[in-house]
Amino acid sequence: MNEQRRQILQMLAEGKITADEAERLIDALERQQPEPPPEAYDSRPKSRPKYLRVVVHSEDNGAGKGPSRINIRVPIQLLRAGVKLASLVPPQALQKANAEMAKSGLPIDLTQLKPEQLEELVDQLNEVTIDVDDPGSKVQIFAE
Amino acid sequence: MIPQLVTVRYRPEPDLRHTWHVPVLPVALLLAPILVLALLSGLIACVVFRINPVAALYGLARVVWALRGTTFDLVDGRTAFGISFR
Numbered sequence: 001m002n003e004q005r006r007q008i009l010q011m012l013a014e015g016k017i018t019a020d021e022a023e024r025l026i027d028a029l030e031r032q033q034p035e036p037p038p039e040a041y042d043s044r045p046k047s048r049p050k051y052l053r054v055v056v057h058s059e060d061n062g063a064g065k066g067p068s069r070i071n072i073r074v075p076i077q078l079l080r081a082g083v084k085l086a087s088l089v090p091p092q093a094l095q096k097a098n099a100e101m102a103k104s105g106l107p108i109d110l111t112q113l114k115p116e117q118l119e120e121l122v123d124q125l126n127e128v129t130i131d132v133d134d135p136g137s138k139v140q141i142f143a144e
Numbered sequence: 145m146i147p148q149l150v151t152v153r154y155r156p157e158p159d160l161r162h163t164w165h166v167p168v169l170p171v172a173l174l175l176a177p178i179l180v181l182a183l184l185s186g187l188i189a190c191v192v193f194r195i196n197p198v199a200a201l202y203g204l205a206r207v208v209w210a211l212r213g214t215t216f217d218l219v220d221g222r223t224a225f226g227i228s229f230r
Contacts, residue, residue: 066222067221072215078210081206
């Protein structure tokens, strides 16, 4: 509680002003001090994640080989660099890749993927968290 | 900054572990003649496939620069393989 509000309540308690006057004064006080916008409450800068982690735990698949574990940590800068490098791939190579992918049942047109879109995708990876829980395995993808 | 040390771990059996620490800069200097040849081959390939060689070189350099911190660990039952760039 700030000092001015305390003084108003003090005057009300001492009978110097009525409840209506106190209310009007408090209203006026609030108008003078507008509430900060919601984003100002959390003004701390969010630390940008540096790495993309992929963790896979898999129980014994029945072949007696024991559990499997995959742990991959990729710097997000590396993804950006990869996107830049991939943008240099010539269109004829992309068309060949499209044809091979279509043969394998993946009808994705790589020529439609623009570097800017991929950049945006990498930017949004900061917020990505994927958890897949299966009785026999667990997959986690997140940025850290 | 480029990676200084590449660590490769390989475990073919639970009681047999191999670890190799590869210092990048000395090995790159040692293999400099081969790297120069590879660079020239790459530039020729860029010209043949009509890729901007400067952009390709810059892109490759960015990838190498960003490699630091990359870790890949795979454990499959009794076998394990891992590589990390520091």
